Structure formats: C-alpha cells, structure tokens
Amino acid sequence: MSTNEHTEIQEQIEKIKELKKSRNAIILAHYYTRPEVQQVADYVGDSLQLARAAQGTDADVILFAGVHFMGETAKVLSPDKTVVIPDMEAGCSLADSCPAEDFARFVAAHPNHTVISYVNTSVEVKALTDIVCTSGNALEVVESVPADQPIIFGPDRNLGSYIQSRTGRKNMVIWDGACHVHEQFSLEGILALKREHPDAKILVHPECKQQIVTVADHVGSTAALLDYAKKSSAQEFIVVTEPGIIFKMQESCPDKKFIPAPPTDTTCACNDCAYMKLITLPKIINTLTSLDNEITLSDEVIASAKKPILRMLEIK
Numbered sequence: 001m002s003t004n005e006h007t008e009i010q011e012q013i014e015k016i017k018e019l020k021k022s023r024n025a026i027i028l029a030h031y032y033t034r035p036e037v038q039q040v041a042d043y044v045g046d047s048l049q050l051a052r053a054a055q056g057t058d059a060d061v062i063l064f065a066g067v068h069f070m071g072e073t074a075k076v077l078s079p080d081k082t083v084v085i086p087d088m089e090a091g092c093s094l095a096d097s098c099p100a101e102d103f104a105r106f107v108a109a110h111p112n113h114t115v116i117s118y119v120n121t122s123v124e125v126k127a128l129t130d131i132v133c134t135s136g137n138a139l140e141v142v143e144s145v146p147a148d149q150p151i152i153f154g155p156d157r158n159l160g161s162y163i164q165s166r167t168g169r170k171n172m173v174i175w176d177g178a179c180h181v182h183e184q185f186s187l188e189g190i191l192a193l194k195r196e197h198p199d200a201k202i203l204v205h206p207e208c209k210q211q212i213v214t215v216a217d218h219v220g221s222t223a224a225l226l227d228y229a230k231k232s233s234a235q236e237f238i239v240v241t242e243p244g245i246i247f248k249m250q251e252s253c254p255d256k257k258f259i260p261a262p263p264t265d266t267t268c269a270c271n272d273c274a275y276m277k278l279i280t281l282p283k284i285i286n287t288l289t290s291l292d293n294e295i296t297l298s299d300e301v302i303a304s305a306k307k308p309i310l311r312m313l314e315i316k
C-alpha cells in the first residue's frame, strides 16, 4: 500500500469514528470483510458472535459490515434499532440458492420434520424454520433434536452432509444449496500445498465440499478456525475459507504463516466473496451520514423469524 493510500484510509477511519460517536452507532464486521473495514469495527466475528453482539448492544444504530442476511438477523434481534448495511447489493449465493417459496413447498412435502436452517438464509426462510443454526453451532442444534425425529436441513448441502457424518443421523433431508465461494476450492491445489508445507495444518470451513472436509485437520466456523490457529503449536496453516479471515489470523499470530488455499480456476480470485468485498470505508461513511440502506422488516416477519433464532441462541 502506498503512503497516500495509507493516509487516505487513516482519514476515512477518523471520519468514521466521529460519525459513530455522533450517531451513537456500533459497527459489526464479519471476518471476510476488507482489513480496513475490520480495523474500524467495534466487533469482528463469525455469524454467531455477530448475532449475539447485535442482540446485546445499546447503540441506537447498528451498521452491519457484512451481507444482507446478517443485517436482517440483527434487525430481527434488535427491532427497535436502526440497522443499516453499507451496500444493499451485498447478498449471498447460498441464501439465494434457497428461495422462500420453493423452501415452503419443500417443507410442506416433508410434514412432521423439524426444520433447521443455516443463518445464511433470507428472513422469509427463517420464518419457515423451527431452529436456526450457524456453522459455529450446527452440531449442537441438530443434536438438540431427539434422535428419532426427522429433520429438514437447509440450505447448505455441504454443511448438512458434514453434520450428518458427525452425528450419524440418517433421517435428515438436506436442501441442495451451496456457497459459490466455498465450492471453488481445489483439492489438488490444497494437496500440492500440503506437499510443499508438510507440517502445515489444513483449516476448512464446513461449507466446502466433502472431499475437502475429509483432508482437514480442523473443520469449523471462521471464529473456530481462528481459535484453532491461535491455540495450535503448528507454525503454518493452509486456510480453506474466504481469505479475509487471514487478516485476523495474522494479527493474532504474527509469527505464524497462513497460506490461502487456491481455487480450481487459478486465473480468478474466486475464493474472495465478492459480496463481502463490496463493503468499503467510503460506503460506511456514506451510510453513517445518510442512514440510507436501512433494513426494514414487517412486524409479522420479525415475530416469525425471531423464534427460531432465539431457540438457536438458547442452545449455543
């Protein structure tokens, strides 16, 4: 980064600090956002940690530096607060792979199933759900349901298969959705890196395909992968999730080496989540100034989506 760019970022960060004070605002940022966005956040976390932070804040304004469904979850948990996101186009391919009307038909076709939905869904899908989960608590949420009770798990087929393999549950119907970012990782590329760095631990997010999960030393949410890297005595890690997490890993463990896993198509940066990267400091300034891009939800949808989210938060 050039000196000019560095100065510009510092000026933007100072401006955001002033705006936060005058708006009594808090910034919650996901680990996949740009480093400078994480730097200006009051709290950086995985989906579960950010949901809890949104629930617990006494700020008037929550600026969610993340994707749309995360802002919706914050609004459901804090309906009296103004919740804004810096770019309304910041969506999620996984949430998009599960339209609410189709999911409603799927649920109707499987009566008497407990519906468990990953947090990466629209608020309308959550309203059709019995218990929400994140990658940080999916195991505990599924295990909270009696073993003989059939389950619908949506929308991530990879997380669903992983949880099924961990729990041994046969009676789980899984929606056929996926994240385009996590499906891009190359098994061959990861194994080639492992040959070059034989002592490196392979850290994998459960949204990756099963064949990649099977070579992992540790599988978990972004926060769980960060925690593993901090506690591990290993010095090198191959990171198989969106590379934004490496900023915090490197900050927490300056002497360790974090190697981003390659995508199948090595000519593109397809393991960057283009949606998360839409969040920039200038957009945060605009949003805190105008309070545009507010997440607004009807009281009915808030009431229906709140129950399964609170059930999740009670479990873990």
Ligand code: 13P
Residues within 6 Å of the ligand: 031, 045, 046, 047, 048, 120, 134, 135, 136, 179, 207, 220, 221, 222, 223
């Ligand atoms: P985490 O809950 O692990 O942070 O994951 C969120 C996400 O969008 C992964 O792609």
Ligand code: SF4
Residues within 6 Å of the ligand: 067, 091, 092, 093, 094, 095, 120, 179, 180, 181, 182, 207, 242, 273, 274, 275, 276
């Ligand atoms: Fe959605 Fe995938 Fe981006 Fe996560 S990485 S926000 S699942 S598109």
